[in-house]
Amino acid sequence: MKISVIIPVYNAEKYITQAVESAIYLDEVFEVILIEDHSPDNALEVCKKLEEKYVKVRLFQHPDKANHGAGASRNLGIEKATGDYIAFLDADDYYLPNRFDAEKEMFKNPDIDGVYGAIGVHYYTEKAKKQYYHIYQDKLDTVYKKANPKDVCPGQMNLRGSFGLIHLDTLTIKKTALSKMKKMFDVSLRLHQDTEFTTRLSYYLDLYTGINDEAIAMRGIHEDNRITKVETKQIKPSTTKILYWKKLKEWSEQEEKLPREYKIHIIRVYRSFEIANAPLLKKWYLITKYLICDNKTIRSGLYNINFRYSLFK
Incomplete structure (x- = not known):
């Protein structure tokens, strides 16, 4: 090799x-x-x-x-x-x-x-x-x-x-x-x-x-581990992972052959971190925004919210 x-x-x-x-x-x-x-x-x-x-x-x-x-x-x-x-x-x-x-x-x-x-x-x-x-x-x-x-x-x-x-x-x-x-x-x-x-x-x-x-x-x-220092500063996971899930969301939107269940899961998790990372007033705005009446439900892992998302008709 x-x-x-x-x-x-x-x-x-x-x-x-x-x-x-x-x-x-x-x-x-x-x-x-x-x-x-x-x-x-x-x-x-x-x-x-x-x-x-x-x-x-x-x-x-x-x-x-x-x-x-x-x-x-x-x-x-x-x-x-x-x-x-x-x-x-x-x-x-x-x-x-x-x-x-x-x-x-x-x-x-x-x-x-x-x-x-x-x-x-x-x-x-x-x-x-x-x-x-x-x-x-x-x-x-x-x-x-x-x-x-x-x-x-x-x-x-x-x-x-x-x-x-x-x-x-x-x-x-x-x-x-x-x-x-x-x-x-x-x-x-x-x-x-x-x-x-x-x-x-x-x-x-x-x-x-x-x-x-x-x-x-x-x-x-x-003592000088960069990642470890972030993990021990009691920073909310949403503040460091929202960008990660945003990148996966962008990739899923560009990758046409990606299975539908993958795309739904990625959007669900990204929305969860987006809400978790938002100020209090914006949390309610986002919750309202994503509660769109549709027959496809995306369940938020962080907030136990049922999202009805019209993208996946």
């Missing part, structure tokens, strides 16, 4: 060496592509030293040398990749030795476009564990059971009940299969752009469950 591992690098000088070295020593890894995203720390110099030290490491920045976010950095990494397969790794996470054990066998089947597995949790300090254990604990994040590829997209949208998630660190994609996608990562999303990507990806590609009963990568938790 010739796998290109893409690592967006931002403010990760303490962790990037471990991430890189966890990948380059795996036989399946053909190259490690670092996209340095205008870090405020010394990450660029660390990346330059890694490129000098390891022949597998290739370092890039955005053409304007500015900060563009993880999504744009991963898109650039995909453009630069020369391997037959694409894998991702966050700069403060790392792979385990079994990272590509399932892929070596499963990709012998030409019908498989991608494989995903389970990610564990590593706390870099006792302080980080004390602060964030209530969020991550010591559990595996993964799709809970072996899933039919056709169930993965609705599962990612929570249309199939309790399903689990695909973490980018555990995803490996056949590069030629990406041609089925109309776009890669949405660069306008600073949060949830990975989930938005895997949701769309699982609609166009046949993604299979690899190793989901033990970790193949580790999520690194430290």
Whole structure:
């Protein structure tokens, strides 16, 4: 196998060496592509030293040398990749030795476009564990059971009940299969752009469950985790997820072949977050707006409201 591992690098000088070295020593890894995203720390110099030290490491920045976010950095990494397969790794996470054990066998089947597995949790300090254990604990994040590829997209949208998630660190994609996608990562999303990507990806590609009963990568938790800080500020889910569901709604409106039940579900959830995120007076305006008399009912998951939406006659 010739796998290109893409690592967006931002403010990760303490962790990037471990991430890189966890990948380059795996036989399946053909190259490690670092996209340095205008870090405020010394990450660029660390990346330059890694490129000098390891022949597998290739370092890039955005053409304007500015900060563009993880999504744009991963898109650039995909453009630069020369391997037959694409894998991702966050700069403060790392792979385990079994990272590509399932892929070596499963990709012998030409019908498989991608494989995903389970990610564990590593706390870099006792302080980080004390602060964030209530969020991550010591559990595996993964799709809970072996899933039919056709169930993965609705599962990612929570249309199939309790399903689990695909973490980018555990995803490996056949590069030629990406041609089925109309776009890669949405660069306008600073949060949830990975989930938005895997949701769309699982609609166009046949993604299979690899190793989901033990970790193949580790999520690194430290005091400076950007996502973790958001999760612990008691910010309402609606304020961070409304944009994610808005993007899915825009995609569903453009994708004519998307099943009708998917479109209804996406609109239902988006409307729920739209109401949840609105000021009090606007909540009632939106509720009134969406209570349109029709024989098609969309039930709001957050507010137990029956929406009659005329779009799906």
